[in-house]
Amino acid sequence: MAPTSGILHVTMQPKPELPPAQFHDWYNNEHGPGRLRLHFIQNGFRYRATDLEGPGKGMPEWMAIYDITDMAKLESEEYTRLRKAPVQSQRERDTMKKITVDRKFFDFVESRESKEFKRLEDVNNEGQGNVMIAVSLILHPEKKAELDRWYAEEHIDLISKVPGWRRTRRFKTSTLENKNDIEYLALHEYAPENGLAGPEFIAATTTPWCDKIWSEVVKVRGRRVYDLYYTFGPAPRDLQPLFTADVAPFTSSDEKTSTHPSPGDHMGSIDSYVTTKDGVILPYHLEGSTDLHAPLIILSNSILVDWGIWDGFVTQFFQQEQNYKYRVLRYHTRGRTSDCGNALITVDVLASDIIALLDALRVPQAAVLIGVSLGGATVLNAALKHPTRVAAFVSCDTSSKSPEGNIKAWGERIKVAEEEGLKTQSGEGVVGENLAEMTTRRWFVKESYDGGSVQKECERVKEMVLNNSLEGFRKSVEALFEYDLREEMKSAKAKAAFVVGGGDGVLPKTMKAMAESYGTGAEYHVIDGAGHLPMVEKPKEFAAVVTNFLASG
DSSP: OOOOOEEEEEEEEEOTTSOHHHHHHHIIIIIHHHHHTSTTEEEEEEEEESOTTTTTTTSOSEEEEEEESOGGGGGSHHHHGGGSTTTSOHHHHHHHTTEEEEEEEEEEEEEEEOTTOOOTTSGGGTTOOOEEEEEEEEEOTTOHHHHHHHIIIIIHHHHTTSTTEEEEEEEEEOGGGOOSSOEEEEEEEEOSSOOTTSHHHHHHTSSHHHHHIIIIIEEEEEEEEEEEEEEOOSSOOOOGGGGSTTOOOEEOTTSSOEEEOOTTSSOOEEEEEEEOTTSOEEEEEEEEOOOTTSOEEEEEOOTTOOGGGGHHHHHHHTTSGGGTTOEEEEEOOTTSSSOSOSSOOOHHHHHHHHHHHHHHTTOSSBSEEEEETHHHHHHHHHHHHOGGGBSEEEEESOOSBOOTTHHHHHHHHHHHHHHHOOBOTTSOBBOOHHHHHHHHHHHSOGGGOSSSHHHHHHHHHHHHHHTSBHHHHHHHGGGGTSOBOHHHHTTOOSEEEEEEETTSTTHHHHHHHHHHHSTTOOEEEEETTOOSOHHHHOHHHHHHHHHHHHHTO
C-alpha cells in the first residue's frame, strides 16, 4: 500500500518567562534542523500570526508546518527518538516547559496551485514571502460530502481568482490520531502583495453556498492569518539570537552542533554539520553578520589541515567595518577524517560539497569562494561547474591543471606516513610527525621560523597535518592526481582573483598565467613574505587583498 502523505502542524505560544532570543535559537538552530535531517520530512516552515489584534487575539502567535512523505514514519523510532533522551537535549526539555504547544497530524486530501506557485523550500526561492490563511473545520455528522463538493465545485475556483493566490491545500485529521471528531484543515497561500481585502475575495466568501456551509455543515470553525517567518534547512544558520545576552552556549547531545553567543559584537558562531548525498559528514563553522540573507563567504582548505588555517585572516577581515555585512563559513574538507565516502574523490566531488553546503544553509549563491591549494582548485572548479551558485572566487596557490609527477610525488609522501605508522589512542592511523615536518617546511618560507608569533602559527599548522587521518589523506589526495580546468577557464565569467605567496616556488609564475588566461579577466596578487598558505603567514595582507576584491564591484 502506498504511504500516506500529510503534514505535522504545530502551534506554539512561548510563556512570558521565555526570552524571544532563547526561543528562536532553540527552534531555528536545534529543533527544526534536527527534523529536516530526516528523509521523510520534506520541508519545514515557521509562520507568525498577523491577526493577534483582531479575532485571533490571545491565540498562539507561532505556527510550524512540516510536509511528511509517509505519515506512518511519525510513529517510528527514527522520529520518536528525537523527542526523548538521550537524543533530545536538556535544553529542549527545559524550553518546552515554557511553551504552550498544540501538535497535530493531518493526512493529505487535495491540492490546487496557480501557475505562479513556487516551492518555497527550493533554495532559489529563499527570502520570498508567503501569506497563509489556515481554516480549520469540524463538521456536523454526515456532512463531509457536502464540504468536499463545495470546495471542488465553487470555493477553490473562486479563491483562485483572488490576486496573489498561489495554492490551496486540504487536509484532515490523520488516522494516526484515532480521534472521533475529524478536523478539516485548509491552507490557502498568497503572495505578500495580494487581494485579500479586494472584491474577488469578498465574492469568494459571501456566496449563498458559502453561507450554507457555515450555517448547516460546519459545527466549529477556526481561521488564522500568518506571514512566513523562517524556512528550516538541515543546517543551523541563525546567528541573530547569538547577538543577545539572553542566550547561553549550547552543545547538542551528540556533540555535533554547538552555538557560541557573543553579545554585542560580530563573533557569535555556530558549529554544526552537513551530510552530503553520499552520506559524508562535513563539519562547518559559521560566523559573521546576523542577517539571515547576508552575503556568504566560503573558505576551502588545503589538503591535510582544518579550518584553523583561516583564523588570522578572519580576525583581520572582521576588523574592517565594511566587512561586517558578510557571513563566513569554514568547513572540513573530505579527507580530514576517515569518513570521506566510498567514491573516488575528485575536484568535481569537492565542488559538489560546496554546493551541498550552500543548499543546506539555504544560500542561492555564494558571494565569494576562497580556497587555497587543493581548496584553490576546488573553488575554481565550483565556479566553473556551478556558475549560477558562485558570484566570485579567490583561488590561491594552486594550478589549473594537475602538475606532471603529482601521482608519484604524493605516493612517496603517503609512504612516509605509512612507514612512521603513528596511530591515535583509538587505533586510527594519522599522518604523523615526519610527513608533517616535511610538508610544513615546504609550505612556509624560512623567514617565518623566527621564533615569534608566525612560527607559532606554522607549528600549529604542523599539528593539523600530523593529526590528519591517514586514510582520509590517501583518499582525498587522489583529487590532485589528474584534473585539467584550462579549457573551461577560457569562457568563465565569474569575478575572479588569483593570489599566491611570493615564496611558493614556481606558483607565482603559474598563477599569473592562470589570471591572464581566465575568460573575462581576473585580478592577480602576490603576497610577499609568504609561501603556500599566505593567509597563515600574512593574514593582514591577505585580508586586505580580499577586502579590496570584494569592494571592487
